[in-house]
Amino acid sequence: MPLTLESVRQDFPLIVGKPDLVYLDSTASSQKPQAVIEALERFYRESYANVHRGAYSLSLAATDAYEQARHTLARFIGAQPEEVIFVRNTTEALNLVAYAWGLHNLREGDEILLSEMEHHANLVPWHLVAQRTGARIKAIPLTPEGRLELCALDELLTERVKVVSLVHMSNVLGTVNPVAEVARRAKAAGALVVVDGAQSAPHMPIDVKALGADFFAFSGHKMCGPTGAGVLWGRAEVLQELPPFLGGGEMILEVHVDRSSYARPPQRFEAGTPPIAEAIALGAAAEYLMGVGMEQIWQHDRALVEYCLKRLDEELPEVRTFGPRGKDRGGVVAFSLGSLHAHDVACALDQYGIAVRAGHHCAQPLHRKLGLASTARASFYLYTTFEEVDRFIEGLKQVREFFKDWL
Numbered sequence: 001m002p003l004t005l006e007s008v009r010q011d012f013p014l015i016v017g018k019p020d021l022v023y024l025d026s027t028a029s030s031q032k033p034q035a036v037i038e039a040l041e042r043f044y045r046e047s048y049a050n051v052h053r054g055a056y057s058l059s060l061a062a063t064d065a066y067e068q069a070r071h072t073l074a075r076f077i078g079a080q081p082e083e084v085i086f087v088r089n090t091t092e093a094l095n096l097v098a099y100a101w102g103l104h105n106l107r108e109g110d111e112i113l114l115s116e117m118e119h120h121a122n123l124v125p126w127h128l129v130a131q132r133t134g135a136r137i138k139a140i141p142l143t144p145e146g147r148l149e150l151c152a153l154d155e156l157l158t159e160r161v162k163v164v165s166l167v168h169m170s171n172v173l174g175t176v177n178p179v180a181e182v183a184r185r186a187k188a189a190g191a192l193v194v195v196d197g198a199q200s201a202p203h204m205p206i207d208v209k210a211l212g213a214d215f216f217a218f219s220g221h222k223m224c225g226p227t228g229a230g231v232l233w234g235r236a237e238v239l240q241e242l243p244p245f246l247g248g249g250e251m252i253l254e255v256h257v258d259r260s261s262y263a264r265p266p267q268r269f270e271a272g273t274p275p276i277a278e279a280i281a282l283g284a285a286a287e288y289l290m291g292v293g294m295e296q297i298w299q300h301d302r303a304l305v306e307y308c309l310k311r312l313d314e315e316l317p318e319v320r321t322f323g324p325r326g327k328d329r330g331g332v333v334a335f336s337l338g339s340l341h342a343h344d345v346a347c348a349l350d351q352y353g354i355a356v357r358a359g360h361h362c363a364q365p366l367h368r369k370l371g372l373a374s375t376a377r378a379s380f381y382l383y384t385t386f387e388e389v390d391r392f393i394e395g396l397k398q399v400r401e402f403f404k405d406w407l
């Protein structure tokens with residue numbers, strides 16, 4: 001069943017309140033539905049207390065709500081609740097894996113395999129760990145269309161590769177990587193597999209078991225949830241063996257002055273007071289998205305991006321777009337307009353009420369590969385309409401006209 005756009009849009013107060021705004025920056029962060037705003041407010045108004053430590057009813061109710069959110073997020077990705085660790089965001093999740101797993105398992109001469117399309121969140125933590133362990137970083141190259149060069153994989157996957165960490169969907173190219181295939185080949189070569197799901201989890205159905213990875217990271221704020229809560233999923237057997245990342249309250253079994261022992265997962269990885277209200281509201285966001293239907297959201301994104309690329313190709317030859325054409329492409333369109341600076345394009349579009357992002361989108365190695373310092377980027381989500389894509393195209397035509405002497 002296709003998505004009922006008008007009723008979806010009514011769920012988002014900011015969108016209803018700003019009828020002239022064309023919000024095309026959901027890849028950076030999504031807007032929030034009423035159900036999520038209400039969940040956050042209701043918790044603070046009616047049930048707020050710290051979790052996991054109170055004997056009184058209010059704290060027990062808060063703990064129940066927090067653990068219920070864990071169950072919901074587990075259902076959202078086809079996992080077990082004890083495999084769901086609440087973190088702040090994808091960046092923290094990937095740092096957790098790099099530090100907790102990487103520092104203990106990587107040695108000099110080992111290799112970490114990434115790709116040329118990674119977000120800095122899946123590069124810098126590995127750089128930090130490589131510097132400390134002496135491990136070396138390699139990257140899967142890209143094809144000219146912006147897909148992974150899978151032919152290179154067999155040669156790259158030597159026995160020295162101990163971890164493969166890969167983005168599921170690129171925040172610049174929109175490419176959806178064949179993670180299940182890479183995971184299968186990486187596991188056969190004996191490597192741990194980590195997936196950056198920051199862009200895939202909000203936009204398509206996810207079944208972590210089917211992906212075959214060991215870790216899967218995503219952020220709540222990109223999937224209709226609040227800022228401050230995200231998820232690291234870890235395969236139960238791997239989490240069991242994983243030492244803690246941060247130490248403090250809540251993650252321990254027993255503490256002496258000079259030593260401590262640690263709780264089982266997921267508590268072992270949730271030191272200190274967690275983002276309680278944010279996690280509960282993230283649970284509401286996951287319920288909301290599942291209610292709309294993740295497959296419907298994915299099909300809607302796909303239809304929008306196909307329509308947008310077709311119109312750009314046919315009507316704006318001065319616009320260069322990046323990323324593959326096909327079913328393995330999500331609702332992200334990074335582009336350049338002639339030799340104009342991406343920030344000028346974004347500022348000019350803003351004059352027409354069209355919000356797009358400009359910059360390197362935390363993917364400097366990829367932009368270096370594209371031969372550009374920055375791109376502008378339009379991105380779509382469940383509340384984006386075809387009329388908004390039309391306004392974006394018309395806006396770009398105005399910008400082209402305005403800057404025609406500089407193109």
Ligand code: PMP
Nearest residue numbers: 089090091119121171196198219
């Ligand atoms: N990976 C990808 C592919 C992303 O798009 C982003 C956010 N732009 C991140 C990681 C980092 O997410 P966060 O800032 O929420 O930690």
